[in-house]
Amino acid sequence: MFDIRKFGAYISKLRKDLDMTQSMLADKLNLTRQSVSSYENGDSFPDISILVMIAKEFGVSIDDLIKSGEPTKTEEILLKADAKKSDIPEEIFKSGNISKEILNIAPLLKPSILQKVAKGFKKHDIDISSLVTLAEYLTDEAFLDLLDKADFETLDKDILEKFMPFLDDASKSNLFAKIVDGEIDYHFLEIYLPYVDMYYVGDQVEAAVVAGTIPWDALKILEEDNRRKMEKLNKEKREAGWVESK
Secondary structure (H helix, E strand, C coil): CCCHHHHHHHHHHHHHHCCCCHHHHHHHHCCCHHHHHHHHCCCCCCCHHHHHHHHHHHCCCHHHHHHCCCCCHHHHHHHHHHHHCCCCCHHHHHCCCHHHHHHHHHHHCCHHHHHHHHHHHHHCCCCHHHHHHHHHHCCHHHHHHHHHCCCHHHCCHHHHHHHHHHCCHHHHHHHHHHHHCCCCCHHHHHHHHHHCCHHHHHHHHHHHHHHCCCCCHHHHHHHHHHHHHHHHHHHHHHHCCCCCCC
């Protein structure tokens, strides 16, 4: 697994072999000494453009720099694709550890590369639970595109709760349709309802109950959500001085 500290130690060794101070290297890279120190200590990873300059300065290849961090084959392919702006081979999505490996180096990769990763995830039906962490590194467009074809049945309630703030209206509607059609456990309404207008979905939930596609207990979830929303509204009114507190 790629170790950013080993990568940093390799840069430090190259610099010292040339009897160069951190400040001297920083000047050549048009950076601050603190930036170079951060790289060498493994606290941060240089932008790909800087990585190219480092390789040129020390007379080594980008491959040498990347391999110094002892990456797995998948991590090496992704880091090289980022550095060389190349496509990602389909073969990496067949790896059993693909999610773990991508998440390990996600902070080091550009959004453009991660967007290609997202498309690969969607195409190869990778476990959606891994996307919860990856979401913070993806562009909104890439993340929503990935969710568009996702199998929500693989989600548990905790994972869905983390997804909800990222979903656009179309994705929410798709999720709701699966719930009222009985394709997804009706208990997911507990996560879904706080993010939508109850008056918009209430009639549809009631209709689904009458039709028998979801159990009558779904109405209890609807009533509880309505109660919480009314309590919140009344609290906001009291705080705004619209009604007297009791």
